[in-house]
Amino acid sequence: MRASERAYAALREDIIEWRLAPGTVLAEVEQSERLGVSRTPVREALGRLSAEGLTRAAGGRGVVVTDISLEDIDELFELRETLEGKAAALAAVRGERPVFEQLHAELLRAPEMLSDSDPSRHDYYALVGRLDEAIDAAISNSYLAQAMRALRVHLVRVRRLAADDAGRLQAAAAEHAAIAEAIAAGNPRLAEAATTVHLHRSLSHVKATHTPH
Amino acid sequence: MRASERAYAALREDIIEWRLAPGTVLAEVEQSERLGVSRTPVREALGRLSAEGLTRAAGGRGVVVTDISLEDIDELFELRETLEGKAAALAAVRGERPVFEQLHAELLRAPEMLSDSDPSRHDYYALVGRLDEAIDAAISNSYLAQAMRALRVHLVRVRRLAADDAGRLQAAAAEHAAIAEAIAAGNPRLAEAATTVHLHRSLSHVKATHTPH
């Protein structure tokens, strides 16, 4: 694997997992020593991260990890509602029915995944991720899909702010199931509405359980 | 100005203005000689361009200028309708009325700008650009604004494909005026509808006058 790719993945992971707190200055030499590569790949990685909005060039004095304020979360969800609502509607029109029927059935069984002792909820998040991928594929619009992928980076970061208790995750699974069901039924307005409902509930939960850093 | 910035601006301009045709291979050494800087800034510029989607890394053999197919144009306008529709609606709710009343009045006088002999339509495009900026500012959502800015790069490129005759530009000015009027009136649904109408007309015009390369 290329060194710049490793540096990018490592830094991105560190930021998303909040191991690098907002405001942290990422000096090129320092990071190159920490990651065991030269400045060039680190520089390229920092450029990509700044383009994504995870870091911010701080005029001559390195790049800093961007903060996520409460207003940012509101803005993020406003854009998310726009994009994912449209995506769900398009998937309902263009998607292949059996795929979403299958996902719907699996999402109805999601509570079983949350009862066991896996603390990282790996299976659950993998299933939700498969729904995202199925929608991405169904919309057959690479620009829209790319915009949503760019958003999801920030959303994973926000998710780490909230306490994902089993109760919320079960409710979220039911909401996801409703989205999959609407898409499988080929009903774009219902799919969009279900997405809107889900995102509003998610946002409320994040804001309610959010612990300021 | 930094060399990487100059290289980026120059390459971007060359691509948008179709001086660099789709499929053109941009070798780092070649471009560094042409632009009079070393490979490092050129490399950074190419990275930024690839992140924006104007170029595409072609696995080991340089980066190539991306093509714009008819499907791409459809996808582009689908996303554009989603984003700009939402933006217009938000601007109608959050924007400052006098700003858009002023823009509305100026847009109604746009035909005067198109009657003179300026072939590049500089004043006209500047006015339309001011409307875009006013909407960007009014929505007060940096993520949405950034997504729209990223889109506009591709749209300028598409615009160069179409024949911008005076008739179409006058009609477009009237459509823009309708959008500004709806925002000034504080009517989000009308603003969104006016945007939808404008974008559909634009797309029809592009597809009708598009000359394949």
Place this chain on the structure above:
DNA sequence: AACAGACTTAATGTATACACTGGGGCCAAA
């Protein structure tokens, strides 16, 4: 003649040396 494999080479990927710039600290004067 067609295909498989290694070689060639031209490009990218990486490391590092040098240039430049902006900020912080120190010193001096009021």
Place this chain on the structure above:
DNA sequence: TTTGGCCCCAGTGTATACATTAAGTCTGTT
């Protein structure tokens, strides 16, 4: 003591040399 200006330097910005990889070609075998 405070403030203004200068100096120092840490860090980014650029150039270039070296390593690596992948596409294209050539040759040998089937």
